[in-house]
Amino acid sequence: MVIEIQKNFHASATSRKKVNRILSLEDDVGNKVTSDHGLKDVARNYFVNIFQPQDSDFSSVLDVINPSIFDNDNDLLTAPFTKAEFRDAIFSMHPDKCSGPDGYNPGFYQHFWTLCGDDIFKECCAWLTAGQFPPDLNITNIALIPKGSLQVSMKDWRPIALCNVLYKIISKVLANRLKTILSQCISDNQSASVPGRSILDNAMVAIEVLHFMKAKTRGEDRYVALKLDICKAYDRMDWNYVMTVLHKLGFHDRWIHWMRMCIESVDYSVLVNGEPVGPIIPGRGLRQGDPLSPYLFIICAEGLSSLIRDAESRGVLTGTKVCRTAPSVSHLLFADDCFLFFKANEAQAHVMKNILATYELASGQAISLPKSEI
Amino acid sequence: MIGRDRKATFAYIKDRVWQKINSWSGKCLSKAGREVMIKSVLQAIPAYVMSIYQLPHTLVESIEKMLNSFWWGNGRTTQRGIHWMNWEKLSAPKIHGGMGFKDFSAFNLAMLGKQGWKFITEPDTLVARIFKARYFPYGSYLTATVGHNPSYVWRSIMRARFIVRGGARWTIGSGASISILNEPWLTNGEFISSDVPGALSLHNFTVNSLMNLYDKSWNEQVVRQVFSADIASKILHTPLISQVEDDRIVWKGERHRRYSVRSAYRLCVTELIDSSYLWRPGYWSGIWNLKVPPKVKNLLWRMCRGCLPTRVRLLDKGVVCPTTCVSCESSHEDLLHVFFECPFTIQVWNTTGLWGSVQHALTQAASPTEAIFHLLENLSADLSQRMSTVMWSIWKHRNLRVWDNVT
Numbered sequence A: 001m002v003i004e005i006q007k008n009f010h011a012s013a014t015s016r017k018k019v020n021r022i023l024s025l026e027d028d029v030g031n032k033v034t035s036d037h038g039l040k041d042v043a044r045n046y047f048v049n050i051f052q053p054q055d056s057d058f059s060s061v062l063d064v065i066n067p068s069i070f071d072n073d074n075d076l077l078t079a080p081f082t083k084a085e086f087r088d089a090i091f092s093m094h095p096d097k098c099s100g101p102d103g104y105n106p107g108f109y110q111h112f113w114t115l116c117g118d119d120i121f122k123e124c125c126a127w128l129t130a131g132q133f134p135p136d137l138n139i140t141n142i143a144l145i146p147k148g149s150l151q152v153s154m155k156d157w158r159p160i161a162l163c164n165v166l167y168k169i170i171s172k173v174l175a176n177r178l179k180t181i182l183s184q185c186i187s188d189n190q191s192a193s194v195p196g197r198s199i200l201d202n203a204m205v206a207i208e209v210l211h212f213m214k215a216k217t218r219g220e221d222r223y224v225a226l227k228l229d230i231c232k233a234y235d236r237m238d239w240n241y242v243m244t245v246l247h248k249l250g251f252h253d254r255w256i257h258w259m260r261m262c263i264e265s266v267d268y269s270v271l272v273n274g275e276p277v278g279p280i281i282p283g284r285g286l287r288q289g290d291p292l293s294p295y296l297f298i299i300c301a302e303g304l305s306s307l308i309r310d311a312e313s314r315g316v317l318t319g320t321k322v323c324r325t326a327p328s329v330s331h332l333l334f335a336d337d338c339f340l341f342f343k344a345n346e347a348q349a350h351v352m353k354n355i356l357a358t359y360e361l362a363s364g365q366a367i368s369l370p371k372s373e374i
Numbered sequence B: 001m002i003g004r005d006r007k008a009t010f011a012y013i014k015d016r017v018w019q020k021i022n023s024w025s026g027k028c029l030s031k032a033g034r035e036v037m038i039k040s041v042l043q044a045i046p047a048y049v050m051s052i053y054q055l056p057h058t059l060v061e062s063i064e065k066m067l068n069s070f071w072w073g074n075g076r077t078t079q080r081g082i083h084w085m086n087w088e089k090l091s092a093p094k095i096h097g098g099m100g101f102k103d104f105s106a107f108n109l110a111m112l113g114k115q116g117w118k119f120i121t122e123p124d125t126l127v128a129r130i131f132k133a134r135y136f137p138y139g140s141y142l143t144a145t146v147g148h149n150p151s152y153v154w155r156s157i158m159r160a161r162f163i164v165r166g167g168a169r170w171t172i173g174s175g176a177s178i179s180i181l182n183e184p185w186l187t188n189g190e191f192i193s194s195d196v197p198g199a200l201s202l203h204n205f206t207v208n209s210l211m212n213l214y215d216k217s218w219n220e221q222v223v224r225q226v227f228s229a230d231i232a233s234k235i236l237h238t239p240l241i242s243q244v245e246d247d248r249i250v251w252k253g254e255r256h257r258r259y260s261v262r263s264a265y266r267l268c269v270t271e272l273i274d275s276s277y278l279w280r281p282g283y284w285s286g287i288w289n290l291k292v293p294p295k296v297k298n299l300l301w302r303m304c305r306g307c308l309p310t311r312v313r314l315l316d317k318g319v320v321c322p323t324t325c326v327s328c329e330s331s332h333e334d335l336l337h338v339f340f341e342c343p344f345t346i347q348v349w350n351t352t353g354l355w356g357s358v359q360h361a362l363t364q365a366a367s368p369t370e371a372i373f374h375l376l377e378n379l380s381a382d383l384s385q386r387m388s389t390v391m392w393s394i395w396k397h398r399n400l401r402v403w404d405n406v407t
Helices: A002-020 A036-050 A059-064 A071-077 A083-091 A106-111 A113-130 A165-185 A199-215 A239-249 A253-264 A293-314 A346-363 B006-022 B031-042 B057-072 B104-121 B126-135 B152-159 B161-167 B220-226 B229-237 B261-272 B284-288 B294-304 B311-316 B335-341 B343-351 B355-364 B368-378 B381-404
Strands: A139-146 A157-162 A223-231 A267-272 A275-280 A331-334 A337-343 B168-171 B248-251
Touching: A036 A267, A036 A275, A059 A239, A059 A293, A059 A346, A071 A165, A083 A106, A083 A113, A083 A165, A106 A113, A106 A165, A113 A165, A165 A253, A165 A293, A199 A223, A199 A331, A199 A337, A199 B126, A199 B152, A223 A346, A239 A253, A239 A293, A293 A331, A293 A346, A337 A346, B006 B031, B006 B057, B031 B057, B031 B294, B057 B104, B104 B126, B104 B152, B104 B161, B104 B248, B104 B261, B126 B152, B152 B161, B161 B168, B161 B261, B220 B229, B284 B294, B284 B368, B294 B368, B294 B381, B335 B343, B335 B368, B335 B381, B343 B355, B343 B381, B355 B368, B355 B381, B368 B381
Parallel strands: A139 A267
Antiparallel strands: A139 A157, A223 A337, A267 A275, A331 A337, B168 B248
């Protein structure tokens, strides 16, 4: 019996290893690469390419964003840190989550909290007051996880950033503070990550609107629903755009500097079959795996939301109203998933196209048309 | 988009459950392992869909049937085997003799109720505003009607309204936002239905029109004038607390007074759809609280529910087999005989030093099941564990003898 269980376990472990192993990759021009060295090159080039900053122009997006963070919120955000905050941050992590390049997992910090808690707290506070992280704190490994059943090129691997736990603690503390004021600056159309909103809310609204569109039999106007897919949404986020949006929303300079520290001090290494390849010094992108990223991302998506709202208030775009007194719905967001509603005519389609182009240019995002649906 | 053919739209749920059952992990599980698998994997698959749609009755039934045959089947090859009990009985709570599985349609309604509850308690969210404008511009979720050309979501949520009505209660502050009809503002969450005589004229009135506003008490004269005697006395017995300023709706099932799917489910199965006829009396918690391997508990539970395939029981079910005991070959093999009367078993009880208490329990009880409950109630924790494990070994021994001819 015991032997059988062991055999089963080893069999499943080996098959897992097989699945996760990268055997061959296609490079940009479609050549198949199988050599160890070649694989590393392909992986490195791919990420260097993705994290390359592009020229962006976000003035038109900024014009439509309204400040919504005020002094008392900023006081809350930049208040002196307490040890309890750090403790909460550490103990809210799963102890067995994968560790970063330094090899300590959250379990380690949780177990030895009584011993090293004070030191961690003091050291982190010192870094935050000085506004400078030590250079190797923010080294991050990128692990590649297979997407779908067949992997051909780098696109079929999902990059997950593994940060140092020490960094994650700081970032979590900041994220917890950011969370509390989020509902003020994020519009109702976004339902991801904001405390008190649920994905079901958006689903229900979408169903209701679709039902309305389908059941509508009278009147000239018809409406379109457009589902967008933004490709590599996190990895392509433009840093300057993030910072300017934060600034425009009214966040305190000190807070913005902290955000800058967190996302710009990153050094990546890609793990190809267990071996780190790097360093890759990025010029854009938010990490998937950093506790702050989801919140920063939805703050940035607020740009798109504002653009659409602005067009709606100018009367060039019409959202759907399920009945005369209902609030009009022109878009629904769930993190990077986007559902747009507008009147089905050429003029409005042009307006929508312009909006999307403006947003793409500003934030560095690219909308993948093949994956979008009407 | 949910079209006319709902069965086809939701059929994928059934496929997902079927896939999970047929994966290798499903096939080599013990009875106790299957309990965990059903409770934490299979039952959770439709949860997302169930929180906004009411699943079609046929689908619910076929999923339940599938899970039932997974639970009773022998697992290794096909899902064959005698289904000793239906899902309905299994879904009774553990302390009432069931297995505590979910009654899907009740669970479905409890989850839908949550959406309705959110319309009441969080009226500022985008969904709540849209639904309010579309379906109940002048009333609330509790007073709304299904309306003209409703979407399937709304229809589903409306079906769960009786749960919210059954468990919610207003604490009256100013009374200005509670309409008189159809809102649970009387004591115990009762409401005045729009069927009572004279209700038509009350449609646009709120509770504060029955109150003396200067000292927050009932205006007895008005109340007696408008309502019949029994309703009037109910109203006058509803307390008005002067400290409460805002009208607030509270949930009676939880201590924190907010809706939870768990308490709504409990409310639904115990009070609203009364399923207590499925309960069996007995000291069930005695079995489930034992500190023994889950397989042993499962055996005890099956014994006490009469689901153990002794030869007499098999004959009842129409299986053609001899009814004599496998070890002594002299008497009919029923529960009493296998566990308490067969000479071999008595010898086992004697060696383990439990025969005295077992004999005592048998004289006290009318059936072997009662004897087990009696033993569990009276023996110390240590001895109960020994007793239950011994019973498990006896059954194991009997099975080895029947199937592998081991003596």
